[in-house]
Amino acid sequence: MVVRSAIAGYLPRLLLAALVEWFGNGMFLAASAVYFVRVAGLSAQSVGFGFTLAGLTALGLAVPMGTLADRIGVQRALVVLNLWRAATMCGYLVVDGWWGFLLVTAAAVTGDQSMQPLTQALVGERVTQEMRSRVLAVHRTALNVGISIGGLAATIPLATGTLAAYQWMFGLAACTFVLAAILIAGLPPVARPVPVARPISGLRMLRDRRLLAFAGYDSLLALWLPIMYIAFPLWLISQSTVPAGAIGPLHAVNTVLCVLLQLPSSKLATDPRSAIRLYAAGPAFLALACLAFVATPLLPTTLLATAGFAVAIVLLTLGELCHVNASWTLSYALAPEAQRAQFLSGFGLGRISSTRVYGPILMTGVVLALGTAGWLGLMGLFVLAVGVPSKLARFIQRGSP
Numbered sequence: 001m002v003v004r005s006a007i008a009g010y011l012p013r014l015l016l017a018a019l020v021e022w023f024g025n026g027m028f029l030a031a032s033a034v035y036f037v038r039v040a041g042l043s044a045q046s047v048g049f050g051f052t053l054a055g056l057t058a059l060g061l062a063v064p065m066g067t068l069a070d071r072i073g074v075q076r077a078l079v080v081l082n083l084w085r086a087a088t089m090c091g092y093l094v095v096d097g098w099w100g101f102l103l104v105t106a107a108a109v110t111g112d113q114s115m116q117p118l119t120q121a122l123v124g125e126r127v128t129q130e131m132r133s134r135v136l137a138v139h140r141t142a143l144n145v146g147i148s149i150g151g152l153a154a155t156i157p158l159a160t161g162t163l164a165a166y167q168w169m170f171g172l173a174a175c176t177f178v179l180a181a182i183l184i185a186g187l188p189p190v191a192r193p194v195p196v197a198r199p200i201s202g203l204r205m206l207r208d209r210r211l212l213a214f215a216g217y218d219s220l221l222a223l224w225l226p227i228m229y230i231a232f233p234l235w236l237i238s239q240s241t242v243p244a245g246a247i248g249p250l251h252a253v254n255t256v257l258c259v260l261l262q263l264p265s266s267k268l269a270t271d272p273r274s275a276i277r278l279y280a281a282g283p284a285f286l287a288l289a290c291l292a293f294v295a296t297p298l299l300p301t302t303l304l305a306t307a308g309f310a311v312a313i314v315l316l317t318l319g320e321l322c323h324v325n326a327s328w329t330l331s332y333a334l335a336p337e338a339q340r341a342q343f344l345s346g347f348g349l350g351r352i353s354s355t356r357v358y359g360p361i362l363m364t365g366v367v368l369a370l371g372t373a374g375w376l377g378l379m380g381l382f383v384l385a386v387g388v389p390s391k392l393a394r395f396i397q398r399g400s401p
Contacts, residue, residue, distance in 0.1 A: 010126060010187045011135065015142040017183035021082065022143045024089070024176030025112070026150020027169050029229045030251045031157050034237065034244060035166050036101065044234055046098055048364030051230075054106040055356025058113040062352055065114045066121075066345025074121045074341055075187055081118070082181035085111040089174035093167055113352045117331075117344035124332065124340050133328050137266035140324065141259050148255035155248035211346055213392055214330055219350030220385050221282045221323040223378075224289075224316050226359035228254065231367055232293070232309070232316075238368070239297040240305045253310055257317045265321045266328075275329040276389045282322035283385040289315035290379035294372050327351075 036047045069077035088108035095104050120136065127135050153172075157165035233247045269275040289312050296308030331347040353359075367374035 011138070013183050013187055014122075015139060017180040018139055018142040019146040020176050020183065021180035022146030023150040023153070024146075024173035026147035026251075026255070027154045028089070028150075028173050029147070030151040030154035030233075030248050031166065031169060033230050033233050034158060034247070037234070038161065039163055039166055040101065042098060042101065044364045044368065047101075048230065048360040050098065050102045050105055051109070051360035052357050053102060054109040055113075055352060055358075055360070057106040058110040058356055059349060059352050061110050062113060062117075062345045062349055063342060065110075066117060066342040069118050069121065069341040069345075074118050074125060075184060075189075077341075078115070078118050078122065079181045079185045081111050081114055082177045082184065085115075086174040086177035086181070089170050089177065092170045109356050113348065113356060114345070116351075117348045118341055120328070120331065120344050121341035124344075129332070132332060133266050133269065133325070134263070136328050137263045137325070141262045144255040144258035144262065148252045148259065151248045151251035151255060153248075154251075155245055158247055159243075159245040161244075208334075208346075211334055211343070214334065215347050215350035217279065217350070217385070217388055217392060218323070218327050218347065219354040220381070221279070221286070221319070221327075222351040222354040223359055223362075224286055224320045224323060225355045226363045227286075227289070227293075228313075228316055228320075230360055231363040232313070234364070234368055235293060235297075236309060239371070240309075241302045242305050242309060243302075246306055246309075250306075250309055250313055253313045254317045254320070257314065258321065261317075261321055266325050269325040269329045272330055272333050273393070275326040276393050278322045278326040279330075279389040279392070280386055282319045282326070283382040285315050285319035285322065287379045287382035287386075289313075289319060290375045290382065294375045294379075 033047065036042045037044055042050075065077070085108065088104055088111060091104035091107065095101060119139070123132055123135050123139070154169065157169050228251070232250075233244075236242050236247060236250075237244050269278045292308060292312035292315055296305055296312060299305045299308050327347075331344055334343060334347060362378075367378055370377070
Protein backbone atom coordinates (compact mmCIF):
# COMPACT_ATOMS: atom_id res chain seq x y z
CA MET A 1 0.00 0.00 0.00
CA VAL A 2 2.89 2.35 0.80
CA VAL A 3 4.49 1.53 -2.55
CA ARG A 4 1.25 2.22 -4.45
CA SER A 5 0.84 5.50 -2.59
CA ALA A 6 4.38 6.55 -3.47
CA ILE A 7 3.80 5.69 -7.14
CA ALA A 8 0.55 7.64 -7.18
CA GLY A 9 2.43 10.67 -5.84
CA TYR A 10 4.66 11.07 -8.89
CA LEU A 11 3.48 8.79 -11.71
CA PRO A 12 0.77 11.06 -13.23
CA ARG A 13 3.22 13.95 -13.54
CA LEU A 14 5.92 11.66 -14.97
CA LEU A 15 3.47 10.23 -17.51
CA LEU A 16 2.31 13.70 -18.55
CA ALA A 17 5.94 14.74 -19.02
CA ALA A 18 6.50 11.68 -21.24
CA LEU A 19 3.36 12.44 -23.27
CA VAL A 20 4.35 16.07 -23.86
CA GLU A 21 8.03 15.41 -24.52
CA TRP A 22 7.41 12.60 -26.99
CA PHE A 23 4.76 14.56 -28.85
CA GLY A 24 7.58 16.90 -29.82
CA ASN A 25 10.03 14.09 -30.40
CA GLY A 26 7.46 12.18 -32.45
CA MET A 27 7.08 15.10 -34.84
CA PHE A 28 10.83 15.38 -35.22
CA LEU A 29 11.44 11.65 -35.73
CA ALA A 30 8.68 11.28 -38.30
CA ALA A 31 9.66 14.28 -40.42
CA SER A 32 13.35 14.97 -39.86
CA ALA A 33 14.87 12.53 -42.38
CA VAL A 34 12.64 13.84 -45.18
CA TYR A 35 13.30 17.46 -44.10
CA PHE A 36 17.08 17.09 -44.18
CA VAL A 37 17.00 15.47 -47.63
CA ARG A 38 14.20 17.33 -49.43
CA VAL A 39 14.19 20.79 -47.77
CA ALA A 40 17.69 21.27 -46.38
CA GLY A 41 19.18 19.77 -49.56
CA LEU A 42 21.48 17.23 -47.88
CA SER A 43 22.05 13.81 -49.45
CA ALA A 44 20.77 10.71 -47.69
CA GLN A 45 24.36 9.53 -47.26
CA SER A 46 25.51 12.83 -45.71
CA VAL A 47 22.57 12.73 -43.30
CA GLY A 48 23.46 9.18 -42.29
CA PHE A 49 27.12 10.13 -41.85
CA GLY A 50 26.13 13.18 -39.80
CA PHE A 51 24.00 11.08 -37.48
CA THR A 52 26.89 8.64 -37.15
CA LEU A 53 29.31 11.37 -36.05
CA ALA A 54 26.69 12.77 -33.67
CA GLY A 55 26.18 9.30 -32.26
CA LEU A 56 29.91 8.96 -31.60
CA THR A 57 29.69 12.11 -29.50
CA ALA A 58 26.76 10.70 -27.55
CA LEU A 59 28.57 7.38 -27.16
CA GLY A 60 31.59 9.07 -25.61
CA LEU A 61 29.49 11.09 -23.18
CA ALA A 62 26.95 8.41 -22.15
CA VAL A 63 28.78 6.97 -19.14
CA PRO A 64 30.02 10.39 -17.87
CA MET A 65 26.41 11.63 -18.07
CA GLY A 66 25.25 8.67 -15.99
CA THR A 67 28.04 9.22 -13.48
CA LEU A 68 27.13 12.90 -13.20
CA ALA A 69 23.46 12.01 -12.68
CA ASP A 70 24.41 9.67 -9.82
CA ARG A 71 26.21 12.58 -8.17
CA ILE A 72 23.79 15.50 -8.71
CA GLY A 73 20.56 13.50 -8.69
CA VAL A 74 18.72 11.90 -11.58
CA GLN A 75 15.73 14.24 -11.35
CA ARG A 76 17.88 17.36 -11.67
CA ALA A 77 19.81 15.81 -14.56
CA LEU A 78 16.59 15.07 -16.46
CA VAL A 79 15.42 18.68 -16.07
CA VAL A 80 18.69 20.00 -17.48
CA LEU A 81 18.60 17.51 -20.37
CA ASN A 82 15.11 18.55 -21.43
CA LEU A 83 16.12 22.21 -21.48
CA TRP A 84 19.20 21.24 -23.48
CA ARG A 85 17.02 19.42 -26.01
CA ALA A 86 14.75 22.45 -26.33
CA ALA A 87 17.82 24.52 -27.20
CA THR A 88 18.83 22.05 -29.92
CA MET A 89 15.38 22.27 -31.56
CA CYS A 90 15.81 26.05 -31.66
CA GLY A 91 19.24 25.44 -33.17
CA TYR A 92 17.70 23.73 -36.19
CA LEU A 93 15.83 26.98 -36.89
CA VAL A 94 19.04 28.96 -37.47
CA VAL A 95 21.66 26.55 -38.83
CA ASP A 96 22.43 26.19 -42.52
CA GLY A 97 24.50 23.58 -44.35
CA TRP A 98 25.97 20.25 -43.32
CA TRP A 99 28.36 21.57 -40.66
CA GLY A 100 25.57 23.40 -38.87
CA PHE A 101 23.41 20.26 -39.13
CA LEU A 102 26.24 18.22 -37.64
CA LEU A 103 26.85 20.59 -34.71
CA VAL A 104 23.19 20.79 -33.68
CA THR A 105 22.57 17.09 -34.26
CA ALA A 106 25.54 16.12 -32.08
CA ALA A 107 24.10 18.20 -29.23
CA ALA A 108 20.57 16.86 -29.83
CA VAL A 109 21.60 13.22 -29.98
CA THR A 110 23.67 13.50 -26.80
CA GLY A 111 20.64 14.83 -24.93
CA ASP A 112 18.20 12.34 -26.44
CA GLN A 113 20.30 9.27 -25.75
CA SER A 114 20.85 10.19 -22.11
CA MET A 115 17.12 10.39 -21.39
CA GLN A 116 16.19 6.71 -21.45
CA PRO A 117 18.73 5.32 -18.95
CA LEU A 118 18.17 8.26 -16.61
CA THR A 119 14.40 7.79 -16.77
CA GLN A 120 14.98 4.13 -15.89
CA ALA A 121 17.15 5.25 -12.99
CA LEU A 122 14.44 7.67 -11.83
CA VAL A 123 11.89 4.85 -11.75
CA GLY A 124 14.42 2.61 -10.01
CA GLU A 125 14.75 5.16 -7.20
CA ARG A 126 11.01 5.22 -6.56
CA VAL A 127 9.69 1.72 -7.31
CA THR A 128 10.37 -1.73 -5.90
CA GLN A 129 11.99 -4.32 -8.16
CA GLU A 130 8.71 -6.17 -8.74
CA MET A 131 6.94 -3.04 -10.01
CA ARG A 132 9.66 -1.47 -12.17
CA SER A 133 8.89 -3.19 -15.47
CA ARG A 134 5.19 -2.48 -15.07
CA VAL A 135 5.75 1.20 -14.33
CA LEU A 136 8.16 1.48 -17.26
CA ALA A 137 5.58 -0.20 -19.51
CA VAL A 138 2.95 2.36 -18.47
CA HIS A 139 5.51 5.13 -19.02
CA ARG A 140 6.33 3.80 -22.48
CA THR A 141 2.62 3.60 -23.26
CA ALA A 142 2.32 7.33 -22.52
CA LEU A 143 5.45 7.88 -24.56
CA ASN A 144 3.94 6.08 -27.55
CA VAL A 145 0.71 8.03 -27.29
CA GLY A 146 2.85 11.16 -27.56
CA ILE A 147 4.80 9.78 -30.52
CA SER A 148 1.57 8.77 -32.24
CA ILE A 149 0.03 12.23 -31.94
CA GLY A 150 3.34 13.85 -32.89
CA GLY A 151 3.70 11.58 -35.93
CA LEU A 152 0.24 12.56 -37.10
CA ALA A 153 1.07 16.24 -36.55
CA ALA A 154 4.18 15.73 -38.70
CA THR A 155 1.84 14.99 -41.61
CA ILE A 156 1.39 18.78 -41.98
CA PRO A 157 5.04 19.64 -42.80
CA LEU A 158 5.49 16.34 -44.70
CA ALA A 159 2.47 17.00 -46.91
CA THR A 160 3.14 20.71 -47.53
CA GLY A 161 6.91 20.41 -47.78
CA THR A 162 7.44 24.11 -47.02
CA LEU A 163 10.24 25.56 -44.92
CA ALA A 164 7.74 27.51 -42.81
CA ALA A 165 5.87 24.32 -41.87
CA TYR A 166 9.09 22.65 -40.71
CA GLN A 167 10.11 25.75 -38.75
CA TRP A 168 6.74 25.62 -36.99
CA MET A 169 7.45 21.98 -36.16
CA PHE A 170 10.90 22.67 -34.64
CA GLY A 171 9.55 25.57 -32.55
CA LEU A 172 6.66 23.53 -31.19
CA ALA A 173 9.02 20.64 -30.35
CA ALA A 174 11.22 23.04 -28.35
CA CYS A 175 8.18 24.15 -26.32
CA THR A 176 7.30 20.54 -25.47
CA PHE A 177 10.75 19.91 -24.02
CA VAL A 178 10.54 23.02 -21.85
CA LEU A 179 7.16 21.91 -20.51
CA ALA A 180 8.52 18.42 -19.81
CA ALA A 181 11.39 19.97 -17.82
CA ILE A 182 8.90 21.94 -15.71
CA LEU A 183 6.84 18.81 -15.01
CA ILE A 184 9.86 16.73 -13.98
CA ALA A 185 11.16 19.53 -11.77
CA GLY A 186 7.88 19.37 -9.85
CA LEU A 187 8.17 15.67 -8.97
CA PRO A 188 8.21 14.93 -5.22
CA PRO A 189 11.78 14.48 -3.90
CA VAL A 190 13.04 11.03 -2.99
CA ALA A 191 15.82 9.83 -0.69
CA ARG A 192 18.88 8.99 -2.77
CA PRO A 193 20.94 5.84 -2.09
CA VAL A 194 24.09 6.31 -0.06
CA PRO A 195 27.03 6.20 -2.50
CA VAL A 196 29.66 3.52 -2.06
CA ALA A 197 33.00 4.55 -0.63
CA ARG A 198 34.85 3.88 -3.89
CA PRO A 199 32.75 4.60 -6.97
CA ILE A 200 33.29 2.32 -9.93
CA SER A 201 35.11 4.10 -12.74
CA GLY A 202 33.66 4.09 -16.23
CA LEU A 203 36.61 2.14 -17.65
CA ARG A 204 36.38 -0.51 -14.94
CA MET A 205 32.64 -0.80 -15.43
CA LEU A 206 33.11 -1.32 -19.16
CA ARG A 207 35.36 -4.32 -18.47
CA ASP A 208 32.35 -6.14 -17.01
CA ARG A 209 31.88 -9.02 -19.47
CA ARG A 210 28.19 -9.37 -18.64
CA LEU A 211 27.59 -5.73 -19.44
CA LEU A 212 29.51 -5.92 -22.72
CA ALA A 213 27.76 -9.10 -23.85
CA PHE A 214 24.25 -7.86 -23.20
CA ALA A 215 24.97 -4.36 -24.51
CA GLY A 216 26.33 -5.86 -27.73
CA TYR A 217 23.23 -7.96 -28.36
CA ASP A 218 20.97 -5.11 -27.34
CA SER A 219 22.73 -3.01 -29.97
CA LEU A 220 21.64 -5.40 -32.71
CA LEU A 221 18.01 -5.49 -31.62
CA ALA A 222 17.90 -1.70 -31.33
CA LEU A 223 18.33 -1.46 -35.11
CA TRP A 224 14.54 -1.42 -35.28
CA LEU A 225 14.74 2.33 -34.57
CA PRO A 226 16.94 3.43 -37.53
CA ILE A 227 14.91 1.07 -39.71
CA MET A 228 11.72 2.78 -38.56
CA TYR A 229 12.86 6.40 -38.77
CA ILE A 230 15.54 6.39 -41.48
CA ALA A 231 15.34 3.35 -43.78
CA PHE A 232 11.55 3.08 -43.92
CA PRO A 233 10.68 6.70 -44.89
CA LEU A 234 13.54 6.99 -47.39
CA TRP A 235 12.68 3.56 -48.90
CA LEU A 236 9.05 4.65 -49.20
CA ILE A 237 9.74 7.92 -51.03
CA SER A 238 12.41 6.44 -53.31
CA GLN A 239 11.05 3.00 -54.20
CA SER A 240 7.25 3.22 -54.06
CA THR A 241 4.33 5.29 -55.30
CA VAL A 242 3.04 5.79 -51.75
CA PRO A 243 2.94 9.57 -50.98
CA ALA A 244 5.25 10.99 -48.32
CA GLY A 245 2.19 12.15 -46.37
CA ALA A 246 1.51 8.49 -45.50
CA ILE A 247 4.67 8.28 -43.37
CA GLY A 248 3.03 9.90 -40.32
CA PRO A 249 -0.03 7.60 -40.29
CA LEU A 250 2.19 4.55 -40.85
CA HIS A 251 4.35 5.60 -37.90
CA ALA A 252 1.09 5.87 -35.94
CA VAL A 253 0.47 2.16 -36.64
CA ASN A 254 3.63 1.47 -34.64
CA THR A 255 2.76 3.72 -31.74
CA VAL A 256 -0.87 2.63 -31.48
CA LEU A 257 0.22 -1.00 -31.31
CA CYS A 258 2.77 -0.10 -28.62
CA VAL A 259 0.04 1.67 -26.64
CA LEU A 260 -2.17 -1.42 -26.82
CA LEU A 261 0.49 -4.07 -26.27
CA GLN A 262 3.23 -2.48 -24.12
CA LEU A 263 1.75 -3.28 -20.71
CA PRO A 264 0.51 -6.81 -21.59
CA SER A 265 3.83 -7.70 -23.24
CA SER A 266 5.80 -6.50 -20.20
CA LYS A 267 4.46 -9.55 -18.34
CA LEU A 268 6.50 -11.77 -20.69
CA ALA A 269 9.78 -10.56 -19.13
CA THR A 270 9.25 -10.59 -15.37
CA ASP A 271 12.64 -12.17 -14.58
CA PRO A 272 16.00 -12.58 -16.37
CA ARG A 273 15.19 -16.06 -17.73
CA SER A 274 11.93 -15.00 -19.36
CA ALA A 275 13.67 -11.85 -20.63
CA ILE A 276 16.29 -14.02 -22.35
CA ARG A 277 13.52 -15.91 -24.18
CA LEU A 278 11.94 -12.66 -25.29
CA TYR A 279 15.34 -11.45 -26.51
CA ALA A 280 15.41 -14.46 -28.89
CA ALA A 281 11.97 -13.65 -30.34
CA GLY A 282 12.92 -10.06 -31.21
CA PRO A 283 15.26 -10.69 -34.17
CA ALA A 284 12.81 -13.22 -35.65
CA PHE A 285 10.18 -10.48 -36.00
CA LEU A 286 12.78 -8.02 -37.31
CA ALA A 287 13.86 -10.50 -40.00
CA LEU A 288 10.24 -10.88 -41.16
CA ALA A 289 9.91 -7.08 -41.23
CA CYS A 290 12.92 -6.82 -43.55
CA LEU A 291 11.33 -9.37 -45.88
CA ALA A 292 8.12 -7.31 -45.94
CA PHE A 293 10.07 -4.15 -46.82
CA VAL A 294 11.69 -6.02 -49.74
CA ALA A 295 8.35 -7.25 -51.07
CA THR A 296 6.31 -4.06 -50.70
CA PRO A 297 7.68 -2.05 -53.70
CA LEU A 298 6.84 -5.05 -55.92
CA LEU A 299 3.12 -4.74 -55.19
CA PRO A 300 1.17 -3.44 -58.20
CA THR A 301 -0.93 -0.62 -56.70
CA THR A 302 -0.40 2.24 -54.27
CA LEU A 303 -3.10 0.85 -51.98
CA LEU A 304 -1.45 -2.57 -51.80
CA ALA A 305 1.96 -0.97 -51.26
CA THR A 306 0.56 1.08 -48.37
CA ALA A 307 -0.86 -2.10 -46.85
CA GLY A 308 2.50 -3.82 -47.36
CA PHE A 309 4.29 -1.06 -45.49
CA ALA A 310 1.71 -1.36 -42.69
CA VAL A 311 2.46 -5.11 -42.37
CA ALA A 312 6.19 -4.36 -42.22
CA ILE A 313 5.59 -1.77 -39.50
CA VAL A 314 3.52 -4.27 -37.47
CA LEU A 315 6.34 -6.85 -37.60
CA LEU A 316 8.91 -4.19 -36.73
CA THR A 317 6.77 -3.16 -33.75
CA LEU A 318 6.63 -6.72 -32.42
CA GLY A 319 10.42 -6.83 -32.59
CA GLU A 320 10.56 -3.51 -30.74
CA LEU A 321 8.30 -4.77 -27.95
CA CYS A 322 10.42 -7.88 -27.47
CA HIS A 323 13.54 -5.73 -27.33
CA VAL A 324 12.44 -3.06 -24.88
CA ASN A 325 10.73 -5.39 -22.40
CA ALA A 326 13.67 -7.79 -22.25
CA SER A 327 16.22 -4.99 -21.95
CA TRP A 328 14.45 -3.37 -18.98
CA THR A 329 14.57 -6.53 -16.89
CA LEU A 330 18.12 -7.46 -17.82
CA SER A 331 19.61 -3.98 -17.42
CA TYR A 332 18.20 -3.67 -13.90
CA ALA A 333 19.65 -7.10 -13.08
CA LEU A 334 23.12 -5.86 -14.07
CA ALA A 335 23.04 -2.48 -12.29
CA PRO A 336 24.15 -2.05 -8.65
CA GLU A 337 21.93 0.36 -6.73
CA ALA A 338 24.55 2.99 -5.87
CA GLN A 339 25.71 3.29 -9.51
CA ARG A 340 22.38 2.57 -11.19
CA ALA A 341 22.41 5.55 -13.56
CA GLN A 342 26.02 4.86 -14.51
CA PHE A 343 25.45 1.15 -15.24
CA LEU A 344 22.17 1.77 -17.09
CA SER A 345 24.01 4.34 -19.19
CA GLY A 346 26.73 1.76 -19.84
CA PHE A 347 24.13 -0.79 -20.90
CA GLY A 348 22.68 1.86 -23.20
CA LEU A 349 25.98 2.21 -25.08
CA GLY A 350 24.92 -0.67 -27.32
CA ARG A 351 21.67 1.05 -28.14
CA ILE A 352 23.38 4.38 -28.84
CA SER A 353 25.90 2.74 -31.15
CA SER A 354 23.20 1.11 -33.28
CA THR A 355 20.60 3.87 -33.30
CA ARG A 356 23.03 6.77 -33.64
CA VAL A 357 26.48 5.53 -34.75
CA TYR A 358 26.57 2.61 -37.16
CA GLY A 359 22.79 2.26 -37.62
CA PRO A 360 22.20 5.42 -39.72
CA ILE A 361 25.18 4.77 -41.98
CA LEU A 362 24.21 1.10 -42.23
CA MET A 363 20.72 2.09 -43.37
CA THR A 364 21.75 4.80 -45.85
CA GLY A 365 25.13 3.49 -47.03
CA VAL A 366 24.38 -0.26 -47.17
CA VAL A 367 20.71 -1.24 -46.91
CA LEU A 368 19.26 1.58 -49.03
CA ALA A 369 22.29 1.77 -51.31
CA LEU A 370 22.10 -1.94 -52.15
CA GLY A 371 18.30 -2.03 -52.21
CA THR A 372 16.85 -5.54 -52.14
CA ALA A 373 20.24 -7.13 -51.47
CA GLY A 374 20.79 -4.79 -48.53
CA TRP A 375 17.44 -5.67 -46.94
CA LEU A 376 18.06 -9.41 -47.44
CA GLY A 377 21.52 -9.11 -45.88
CA LEU A 378 20.05 -7.37 -42.85
CA MET A 379 17.39 -10.06 -42.63
CA GLY A 380 20.09 -12.74 -42.60
CA LEU A 381 21.86 -10.97 -39.74
CA PHE A 382 18.68 -11.02 -37.66
CA VAL A 383 18.10 -14.71 -38.43
CA LEU A 384 21.58 -15.55 -37.13
CA ALA A 385 20.93 -13.49 -33.99
CA VAL A 386 17.99 -15.66 -32.90
CA GLY A 387 20.35 -18.21 -31.32
CA VAL A 388 22.52 -15.73 -29.41
CA PRO A 389 20.37 -15.30 -26.23
CA SER A 390 20.83 -18.97 -25.28
CA LYS A 391 24.57 -18.23 -25.10
CA LEU A 392 23.99 -15.09 -23.05
CA ALA A 393 21.95 -17.05 -20.51
CA ARG A 394 25.14 -18.43 -18.95
CA PHE A 395 26.03 -14.94 -17.72
CA ILE A 396 22.75 -14.86 -15.79
CA GLN A 397 23.35 -18.31 -14.33
CA ARG A 398 27.00 -17.77 -13.33
CA GLY A 399 26.94 -14.06 -12.51
CA SER A 400 29.74 -11.72 -13.43
CA PRO A 401 32.80 -13.74 -14.50
